[in-house]
Amino acid sequence: GAVVSQHPSWVICKSGTSVKIECRSLDFQATTMFWYRQFPKQSLMLMATSNEGSKATYEQGVEKDKFLINHASLTLSTLTVTSAHPEDSSFYICSAVGGSTDTQYFGPGTRLTVL
Amino acid sequence: SQQGEEDPQALSIQEGENATMNCSYKTSINNLQWYRQNSGRGLVHLILIRSNEREKHSGRLRVTLDTSKKSSSLLITASRAADTASYFCATDASGANSKLTFGKGITLSVRP
Numbered sequence: 001g002a003v004v005s006q007h008p009s010w011v012i013c014k015s016g017t018s019v020k021i022e023c024r025s026l027d028f029q030a031t032t033m034f035w036y037r038q039f040p041k042q043s044l045m046l047m048a049t050s051n052e053g054s055k056a057t058y059e060q061g062v063e064k065d066k067f068l069i070n071h072a073s074l075t076l077s078t079l080t081v082t083s084a085h086p087e088d089s090s091f092y093i094c095s096a097v098g099g100s101t102d103t104q105y106f107g108p109g110t111r112l113t114v115l
Numbered sequence: 116s117q118q119g120e121e122d123p124q125a126l127s128i129q130e131g132e133n134a135t136m137n138c139s140y141k142t143s144i145n146n147l148q149w150y151r152q153n154s155g156r157g158l159v160h161l162i163l164i165r166s167n168e169r170e171k172h173s174g175r176l177r178v179t180l181d182t183s184k185k186s187s188s189l190l191i192t193a194s195r196a197a198d199t200a201s202y203f204c205a206t207d208a209s210g211a212n213s214k215l216t217f218g219k220g221i222t223l224s225v226r227p
Contacts, residue, residue: 044217049214105160
């Protein structure tokens with residue numbers, strides 16, 4: 001089956017620093033990648049849709065200057081949380097879609113804790 | 116806004132019993148997908164059912180879709196302790212370019 005990886009799996013940082021999270025599709029080319037955020041005991045909330053070679057499309061209420069998304073290749077998308085604050089602490093999950101399937105394959109998630 | 120709404124929100128059953136989880140949604144869809152999430156982990160894709168399908172099976176999983184009622188059900192037969200997880204339905208709305216909208220999820224506990 002399709003495999004999506006994320007790195008790092010967890011990160012702790014100080015308030016005001018920036019954190020980059022990578023999402024890779026390991027065995028398929030992902031034409032579209034999605035970034036989600038999940039707070040404890042809650043559902044996934046879509047943050048943005050990322051298409052290779054074009055600007056990401058952000059959902060309403062998500063600050064594009066704070067959550068920078070780059071989808072430079074068909075196998076890699078990155079999410080950078082700039083000037084992170086404690087309220088940005090969350091579980092960030094990416095997913096990827098590619099080929100002829102409609103199925104979104106999810107990465108294992110990245111736990112971000114901002115002190 | 117939430118598209119999928121699952122019920123019940125929490126379900127506790129004995130190992131060997133069947134677990135039925137329901138999902139309702141509001142708009143027209145291309146497909147509906149069910150995912151499982153173990154605590155603190157990513158999502159595992161279970162099954163996808165298209166809008167023109169009514170029922171699909173995969174191992175111990177059976178999914179139904181009723182587009183007239185805008186609802187779906189996930190049945191896990193002969194449950195195991197390892198099935199303990201949160202289950203989410205997600206809808207791919209018509210014209211949404213594969214964007215998924217997730218329900219709030221159901222927490223399933225299977226007692227050994």
